[in-house]
Amino acid sequence: MNNSYHLNRIVENIEKVIIGKREIVELVVISMVCNGHVLIEDVPGVGKTSLVSALAKSIDASFKRIQFTPDILPSDITGFTLFNQKSGEFEYRTGSIMSQIILADEINRTSPKTQASLLEVMEENQVTIDGNTYKVPQPFMVLATQNPVEYLGTYPLPEAQLDRFFIKISLGYPLADEESRILSELQLKNPMHSLNPAAKSSDIAAIQQEVKNIHVDKSLCDYIVNIVGETRRSPNILLGSSPRGSISLFKAAQAWAYYNNRAYVIPDDIKKMVVPVLSHRILLKQETKLKKLRAEDILVSILNNIKIPVVK
Structure with missing residues (x-):
């Protein structure tokens, strides 16, 4: 339920x-x-x-x-x-x-x-x-x-x-x-x-258990890994997100799907949560800061350059 x-x-x-x-x-x-x-x-x-x-x-x-x-x-x-x-x-x-x-x-x-x-x-x-x-x-x-x-x-x-x-x-x-x-x-x-x-x-304890049962397709797991992986490869980022960032993004997408009364995650759930979940987990290079680029800007750019999976 x-x-x-x-x-x-x-x-x-x-x-x-x-x-x-x-x-x-x-x-x-x-x-x-x-x-x-x-x-x-x-x-x-x-x-x-x-x-x-x-x-x-x-x-x-x-x-x-x-x-x-x-x-x-x-x-x-x-x-x-x-x-x-x-x-x-x-x-x-x-x-x-x-x-x-x-x-x-x-x-x-x-x-x-x-x-x-x-x-x-x-x-x-x-x-x-x-x-x-x-x-x-x-x-x-x-x-x-x-x-x-x-x-x-x-x-x-x-x-x-x-x-x-x-x-x-x-x-x-x-x-x-x-x-x-x-x-x-x-x-x-x-x-x-x-x-x-x-x-x-x-009620919160019961919901916390229910959220864990929200289905995440394998292609969406790969999508999360690709997003977090790009934070480690970006020329603008000194320190990318840790695996804890991947886990948190996975959980956040499940919770957002649950909040929207769905039993499964869609790509938009992941995209919605990328900035709030990952923005504080990356460290920008000094030259990136001098360009007045923010962590949020870099993450949006990463999202725009990664192909969105088609979930069957």
Whole structure:
């Protein structure tokens, strides 16, 4: 049974708070059903925090916001063990990461050591403290915000960290009529305060399993491999996407087909997901940057030069 109607309800629910950004909201929801994490790169004040908070409310999930300041320590995030003098034993004190939906706010303002504390939990859904592992609650998702690297006092995320993110998105500024609507609705009531769940956490777990059953033809698997392979051969790219990029593109295409109530993937599902899934996984050459070319431009060019398979 396809429960895609749950996803549509979640998207529409979030849209009560995030106006005019349906495509971005859809990508976040797609990432969630793929057990993926999201990197939101944007200027301050465009609704990143509201988006994450609305997602947590829409699936009735626990939510924590971690403000990544330069002085935050890894133990603040993962937790630590403390000796209890009464019991004579060490006890685990949970860190901020022990929640279902995590907003890692301004992740590139903290030190590389603290950034690295997220690597295990994003990959394994667990933290290891003094040799003991502790599972995070499910469904689990990290949505990290990052200011553009031109801002002062930021630490660019290393490639290993970037590769842990399923997709990268940018909200951007709203259009004039959308911004006017935001102000009008605030005058009546804050939509965040009246937001009710559109689905349960258990619904998400069921959908995550269903998405894995969406059929992907062998020719489309080859298509994904060709796209990712071209990122490693392009003269404009210094470092191409890893195999994790291929896997993520495969999963994203399955989820997009599911969201559109199909039991199989078509080439358009893959093309739709290439830029958000791969743009942060490639490193451009310096001369490419000097030409003012962006990762998105290179990926679109790669897509235009690869023959689209005909699925029978």
